[in-house]
Amino acid sequence: MIFTPRLLASFRVPANAPRVPDFPQTADTPAVQRWPHRRLVVIRRDDELLAYDLDRLLAGDDAPAARFPAPWPRGAGGRDAVSPTLDLAVFSGQHALHAVDAAGRLRWRVRHSCWASSCLSIHDSYTEYAGSDGHRHPDRGSCWISADGSTVWAHVRTPLPGDVEPEYDEEWLVLDAVDGRILGRASTGTAAAGSHHIPHPEPGQMGLSVGEGQDGAPLRWGRWDGTRLTVTRIGDDDRCLVDVSPGGRRFLTIAHSGRQPAIHRLPDGAVTHEVAAHHRLPPHPEAPSGAEDEHFWGYECGFVDEGRVIASTRRRYGHPRHWLIDTARGEVLGQVEYPMPVSEDPMALGDGTWLTSGEKDRFGLLLWTL
Secondary structure: OEEOOEEEEEEEOOOOOOOOOOHHHHEOOOEEEEEOOEEEEEEEEOOEEEEEEHHHHHOOOOOOOEEEEOOOOOOOEOEOEEOOOOOEEEEEEOOEEEEEEOOOOEEEEEEOOOOOOOOOOOOOOHHHOOOOHHHOOOOOOEEEEOOOOOEEEEEEEEOOOOOOOOOOEEEEEEEEOOOOOEEEEEEOOOOOOEEEEEEOOOOOEEEEEEEOHHHOEOEEEEEEOOOOEEEEEEOOOEEEEEEEOOOOOEEEEEEOOOOOEEEEEOOOOOEEEEOOOOOOOOOOOOOOOOOOOOOEEOOOOEEEEOOEEEEEEEOOOOOOEEEEEEOOOOEEEEEEOOOOOEOOOOEEOOOOEEEEEEOOOOOEEEEEEO
């Protein structure tokens, strides 16, 4: 079946971003951070983090809803987070978590062991190691701020300053967003090259996906009851967590090999459906005659709504294609065919809509619905 989506809106972020090849070298591709009551488009530039409220963008206001000065250059840290209340940004760095308020002032910081693989130090500032060869390509952690803005979840390398019995490990921290106090901590049992958080609609739950390069992709599920942090291992360290459904009853993963999405149920994380691409999708129209028809699923996908997922496949040749998947049966419903060229990966918003960027303009965003 073919689905032709309807274009609801188009806009650029930043609105004044020059259409020149070197601009992407100074800013990351726009990313979506969403909670049940807020959807932000976030861009990390070399010297700041910009947050755009999607509803304001749709109303024609293309000014950043908040901007936060960065404590270290883009690429020198992990994945950063903005509060849904837009009053705080937390930067995940090589040596510390750095929380900045809406006025650009440092609210708090928490130092941790350095993410550089050859370094065992606990640094006091970025300037201690800036430009050194051993810190150019570090492993990376990540952070996220809960749906109610009260807690920060962070994946860091330990020990932390003041640990009585220092032990080299990776831990998941839950911190008070107001003052940075560590409320709970637990080992993740991982060896990260990088990580990212996927939020649950409930503030007391969070997903953590850890990339270990070719060694695997551990998935951890965290629950914070206000007193204790409980971390559950899900699967066999071979699935990347990519999204949680808007109702919080399911989550979506992609196999570490990129070959198979799966729908999981909550609270136990069990797989309810696996979605195989082989022998189910029609051949790519640009495929050479007789070529092996092997599909790979993109890691950027998500829930259009509680009942449908949008995902992309790609091959060695031809433009990536987008597909709708039924979450109740795990079946591919059909292909999404756009009236214009779009980017490789969709950014699902959970409310029946999703974003793509233009084919040649990563900062030009298009909002679609069925």
